[in-house]
Amino acid sequence: xxxxxxxxxxxxxxxxxxxxxxxxxxxxxxxxxxxxxxxxxxxxxxxxxxxxxxxxxxxxxxxxxxxxxxxxxxxxxxxxxxxxxxxxxxxxxxxxxxxxxxxxxxxxxxxxxxxxxxxx
Numbered sequence: 117x118x119x120x121x122x123x124x125x126x127x128x129x130x131x132x133x134x135x136x137x138x139x140x141x142x143x144x145x146x147x148x149x150x151x152x153x154x155x156x157x158x159x160x161x162x163x164x165x166x167x168x169x170x171x172x173x174x175x176x177x178x179x180x181x182x183x184x185x186x187x188x189x190x191x192x193x194x195x196x197x198x199x200x201x202x203x204x205x206x207x208x209x210x211x212x213x214x215x216x217x218x219x220x221x222x223x224x225x226x227x228x229x230x231x232x233x234x235x236x
Contacts, residue, residue: 121202124209128220131195133229136222144193145186147172149207150226154199161197161226169198172207177214194219201225 131139140146140163148155148164149172160166165184167175174180176187176194186192194216198204204221211219222229 121205124205127212128205128208130205130220130223132223133232136195136229139193139195142193144195146195146197147176148197148226149204150197150199154226158199158226158230161229164197169203169207172196173210173214176211176216176219178216190215191218192216196221197229198225200227 136146146161146164148161148166149169150158151168155166165186167184171182174182175184177183178188178190187194194208194211196204196208196211196219198207198221201222201224204225208219208221224231
């Protein structure tokens with residue numbers, strides 16, 4: 117699994133939690149893939165679109181009839197957020213393979229973002 121993660125991250129320009137707000141302000145689509153129980157326990161990520169991981173590709177692929185309206189531009193920056201930054205790396209890599217060349221993820225996931233906010 118470590119090798120797969122390294123390979124997936126090699127093509128990502130990963131986002132540091134302190135830069136997430138700036139990415140959003142610049143027009144990035146932030147996608148929270150955490151399961152509902154984690155969102156209920158830890159809270160929401162303001163400004164993020166919630167998409168379950170098991171339908172992520174269908175909801176973001178610009179050629180999919182099931183895509184969300186904001187996913188029509190394959191050049192749009194997409195930042196995938198999971199709980200700790202592991203599954204989001206794999207998901208962002210898959211999105212890149214679908215042609216979403218600017219897809220990436222959040223280093224450390226929601227937990228790193230929340231910890232940064234708690235320290236502020």
